[in-house]
Amino acid sequence: MKKILFTCAFAFMAWYAQAQLGVKYDPTVQSTKSIQYFKPKGNLFVGDCIPFSKDGVYYYYWLLDSAHHKSLNGLGGHQWALSKSSDLKTWQQFPLVLKIDEPWEKSICTGSVVFYKGKYYAFYATRLLNDGKVNEQLSYAISKDGVNFEKQKPNPFYTSAPGYSKRDFRDPKVFVDEKTGEFHLFVSSWQENPVMKNNGGALVHLSSKDLKTWTVHEPILTGQPSTPECPDYFFWKGWYYLVYSDNSNTSYVKSRKPYGPWEAPRYQALNEDWSNVVKTAEFKNGRRIAAAWVPNRFESKDHNGEIFGGNSLFREVGQEPDGTLTTRFPEEMIPETSGAQNIKIVNDLQSTSPDNHSISINSPGGVGSAHVEDVPANCRITLEIEPIGLNEEFGLYLKSGARAEGGYRLNFSAANKTVKLGNTTIEGVDGLNKPIKVDIVIKDGIIDVDVDHRRTIVNRTYEQNGSFVWFYAKHGQVNFKSITVSPLKED
Structure with missing residues (x-):
């Protein structure tokens, strides 16, 4: 024993x-x-x-x-x-x-x-x-x-x-x-x-x-x-x-x-x-x-x-x-979604919406914008962006507030060949002066973006949690098409 x-x-x-x-x-x-x-x-x-x-x-x-x-x-x-x-x-x-x-x-x-x-x-x-x-x-x-x-x-x-x-x-x-x-x-x-x-x-x-x-x-x-x-x-x-x-x-x-x-x-x-x-x-x-x-x-x-x-x-x-x-x-x-939700586009400055999934912004003298409310915290956003001629920049504000305060700016610049997401940047991005497809996944503070299936950019975020997404264009004309917002399924 x-x-x-x-x-x-x-x-x-x-x-x-x-x-x-x-x-x-x-x-x-x-x-x-x-x-x-x-x-x-x-x-x-x-x-x-x-x-x-x-x-x-x-x-x-x-x-x-x-x-x-x-x-x-x-x-x-x-x-x-x-x-x-x-x-x-x-x-x-x-x-x-x-x-x-x-x-x-x-x-x-x-x-x-x-x-x-x-x-x-x-x-x-x-x-x-x-x-x-x-x-x-x-x-x-x-x-x-x-x-x-x-x-x-x-x-x-x-x-x-x-x-x-x-x-x-x-x-x-x-x-x-x-x-x-x-x-x-x-x-x-x-x-x-x-x-x-x-x-x-x-x-x-x-x-x-x-x-x-x-x-x-x-x-x-x-x-x-x-x-x-x-x-x-x-x-x-x-x-x-x-x-x-x-x-x-x-x-x-x-x-x-x-x-x-x-x-x-x-x-x-x-x-x-x-x-x-x-x-x-x-x-x-x-x-x-x-x-x-x-x-x-x-x-x-x-x-x-x-x-x-x-x-x-x-x-x-x-x-x-x-x-x-x-x-x-x-x-x-790509995380599973529960299907696209119905969205309402609100046109704010120098923008129009031909349908519930499109925005046309023409703002040669400044910034034009439109927004969507009640965007889920965890979601997938897909869209096509079509620049018409030259522009200074265009993009979205994600997880933003009612007047585009806070949030994380997703910024495209054809002249600089850059894409910025909050406080991070990727360089040498070609083709931003042409129509591109953009795929965005937001999950538990990670924001991940696929730019025309050729470049990707990701960021880790914590502090901004607004339910608005803003679309904008500066000094130019840009069309945002085929916009979908789909909540992610719970794990």
Whole structure:
């Protein structure tokens, strides 16, 4: 009996110690419907995403965050969660697939997954403390099903590359050369002695055939103003793409050859201030679906900066003939609505409405406007906008008041090639002098906009909650057509 009691006590202590290492996560209470704008239940959040796909299944690995990166003395305490789907509509939720198992593991950081010869390989960085200093070192795990991973020894398997920071050495992007069987990693780091002191951000290039001995090559990317985080790398329709993030804002370069020379695109469609560290994965029928996350704001104030952790965000990626990427809403992931509601358009200044779904504004000497009342807090708004000749700007005020006070301005400027949403902007937006289709989703403070299925912009909002939507045009003539307002179904 004493032996049994001792065994039980030991097992309980081992369980209790394990329970203290990582945050508790219950997959059975999470949403299995479309996970656009998903946040796990409770005081938990989505962090960096690791999308992957195989055999028509989209594996959405993501960092489980609690306390906005403050867990384990601010080192993150992150672990990998998994949601997966074969149609992007219904999702399976799984227990944590890469957990914190040891006291020295302070965070299971971002990485990537590759399938090779019947096995899934997950490469990631482990954040730890060495002699009181924070280090990031590389680890990997293997799985037969992409769900149950076993960490490999030695763990970590690679501590640092000569000439690069030990503090910043994370987010490995893995791919395998099918001809040689060689594994390649692009690792986010900082050069210790860059030519330009403030431009030491680099992606270290490592390769190995046996996952034991690693060769350090010339970096694939250098000269960045910060550590280029969460890299992505893929070949798609004749182009190689190298994607990386600077302080969470995502950029990419492209090339016809595997390792460059790289060239910048005409515009950066992946770069949205409130779409953090975008990474992509292929999907059925030659499609490509990007995953990111919308951060929360400090103290839940509209003009405060971001804090780590928030809600999931997905984009469908398109490609123009010159290799430039576009973004749009994935059709399957647009939240369901309960059908279009009846709206009444009120014409205010230099505007007319030929029907209940159209507004024509002609205001060459100032600003013309019209509005709609009783717009639900969570809704989808769709419309077509037709500029007639030149104008200074046009757009909408969302979640606004009875006299267009407050709210969030959605502003289009053809001359500047910009779209602004509240206090965030996307640039290099072509075609704003022509008819465009606009799709707007407002859900729990997230405002997300699809501009003509070519560009997207999102913002996190808190403080303005009016039920008016205003339409306006300045110094020009603009028609707003096919306006629909549809309440979102409750989750």
